[in-house]
Amino acid sequence: MNNVVNFRRSFELQQTPAENDLLALTQLLDKYTPHDGLFNIPDGPLHVVKSSVKYSEKMYTLAQPSICIVPQGAKQVALTHGGFEYDNRKMVVYAAEVPLHVTITQASVAAPYYCLVIPIDPKTLNRLVLKVFPNGVPKAEKTRAVYVGDASAKLVNAARRLMEIIAHQEDTDLLVPHTIDEILMRLLRSPVGPSVAQIGVADSNIEKVSKAISWIKDNFSEAIKVDELAKHAGMSTSSFHSHFKQVTQLSPLQFQKVLRLQEARELIRGGIMDVTSVAFHVGYASASQFSREYARAFGVAPSKDIA
DSSP: OOOEEEOSOGGGTTOOOOHHHHHHHHHHHHTTOSSSEEEEOSSSSOEEEEESSOOSSOEEEEEOSEEEEEEESEEEEESSSOOEEEOTTEEEEEOSOEEEEEEEEEOOSSSOEEEEEEEOOHHHHHHHHHHHOTTOOOOOOOOOSEEEEEOOHHHHHHHHHHHHHHHHTSSHHHHHHHHHHHHHHHHHHSTTHHHHHGGGSTTOHHHHHHHHHHHHHHTTTSOOOHHHHHHHHTSOHHHHHHHHHHHHSSOHHHHHHHHHHHHHHHHHHTTOSOHHHHHHHTTOSOHHHHHHHHHHHHSSOHHHHHO
């Protein structure tokens, strides 16, 4: 993947996250994760993922615009091909909703995998963009859906302080938003800041693509007409197709197919419907075509995934 960046500014290039910050953050996240799974953290928009086992099978998830910090453990993430692994030395920023293949590569009962997810609210980001770039946002590289790079020690330290405020219940209504602002401003001040700023800029290409992604997500079972989707996003058809693929590494139709198959797998594994009913429910006109694409995506036929 050609989206490797550096979240450290020039004066902190040699600074890795402090061990005490990583340890403290791990212990704080453990308080909100009684078992494996995804948990919302009270007094803020944060959530945390915990896993005490590795997963050899790829899991599929729809990433939200967010900052992800892993103080313990490691996982591998991929879009359409390739991929990257990140642990406490790395951090990841998702700039758009994109379907991801996720594999937990480092986790155990004694040392579980933890991931703190800090959502990026476009309105909040736009407010901060005006402060950080009062003279206008510098020209950015091509916007990507995913950025991975060396973790910023100062940003990880701010995340630890954020969790301490929540854990100690000290003026959370005032300090939690303030500390999230600090984290976002540090991200905007990083070398990837101008690219990340596009998330909050009205009528930016990523904002337009995100609008189209939201429509596909809400209407994935319906037939897509790319020219109408481009019009909905406020772009010409050629420009929309180019920018959509640049951000997601998928065409709109490929993106829709991934969402259909993700939904289908949840229904099949939940035993909610039989294979034919699932195929029609998610928008396929042919159950046999659905079964072929399902097996190609997940490595197992839908009829056997039920068992």
